[in-house]
Amino acid sequence: MQITILNGNSNPKDTSFEQYISQVTSQLESDHDITNIKLRKLKIKLCTGCFGCWVNTPGKCIFNDDTDMIRESYMRSDLVIFASPVIMGFTSALLKSAQDKLLPLLHPNFTLLKNEIHHKYRYKTYPLVGLIVSKEPKMQDNDISIITDIYNRIAINLNTSLSFSITTQSPVKELMYAVNNF
Amino acid sequence: MLLTIFNGSPRGKQSNSRFLCDAFMKGYIEKDDGKDIIQIIDLIEVAKIKSLRSIFAQSDHVIIAFPLYIDSMPAQVKYFFETLKNYKMKKQIQSIGFFVQSGFPGKIHSTFIEQYLSNFSMRLGCQYMGTVIKGGGESIKISALQKKIIHRLIFKIAALTDLGRVGHLLDNKKHFNHFYELGKQYKKFHYFDSHIIKKLDRPKKINWFNYSLYKFIAENFYWNTLLKRYNSTQQRDNTPYS
């Protein structure tokens, strides 16, 4: 299976997060083809909300930055893992900067899904998505479930489903099980 | 008392969020008693995102407005939130509220981020004033694009009759009026008027009829007009990453 990990950790000094992702990567590598993208090393121009990716250069962002490579890897994958420390109760701004730039993968036209309006899909199939987060100090009890709920919504918009949502406190084994059994 | 509205749209002054903030401000300052100051800060205009923290700290009341981006806040807004890490309230009471507007009609799209925003306010130790949700926000941009008489006519009829209960989404005057009233009420009572919030929360249910109407208008009068403008109609369905 082709797997892309979008690592949204902006702080290289957060070694425990990096170690967890390294462990995940090395264990997955034995059975899968892994692309590990450290977002902090890329040039990401923030989305300007111009919709050029739908009306000017349909399917592509009009700006030339490293997100073309992210979208390419995203669409080549069977599973995309969003990975990020929790900062101020949500996944990182760095990860969000890459997620905003996934808009070109959708189509401007609409579709009706369970009495909700969503965008039509540009591609026939999209990868499944998973979520790994590391907790921050002073989290509220429901923070992780709120993040998971939002990622479930993101998955609907990206025509897929969230196959797992785990924290770095869970043993890597648990993630391996989730990946190998979906 | 200083009320600061942060506009988190990457489109800055030309954004739907900003238009709604402006309408709110107009209502807020309608009866100026000289006691309150209100300012709107566009996040994209602030070169040093870190300086936003001090603007935040100086304000007695804060409203953060943003468009829904992939079911949450635009990256820019999240960067702003991250600068507030370990923020300690200096004032006795500081309140925070939010305007979230989504492209899709229907409140449902923004209810998940609303839960986050409530926790976020608690994390800062601020009094949470609530979140005003407005669906179908991109419709604000549609009317300006209409050149064909027939399109304008359909548009007007839909807006005036509130056809399919999505017609009102095309009536900018009404949206701005709601935000104007919201600003007026906020100044008077210092809360977001629940009746106005309810009015913004329409249509409650999307059914096949209002979906089809919305789809017809938004696709034909908006996306297709823009595609034509860029000469990209033929490329509309491109799949560059297949």
Ligand SMILES: Cc1cc2nc3c(=O)[nH]c(=O)nc-3n(C[C@H](O)[C@H](O)[C@H](O)COP(=O)(O)O)c2cc1C
């Ligand atoms: C990158 C991107 C992601 C978006 N994601 C969503 C979304 O998940 N749900 C939604 O209803 N609208 C979404 N929209 C639409 C915007 O919320 C909508 O166009 C809004 O009115 C823009 O407001 P602004 O002019 O204040 O930026 C998205 C737009 C962009 C550019």
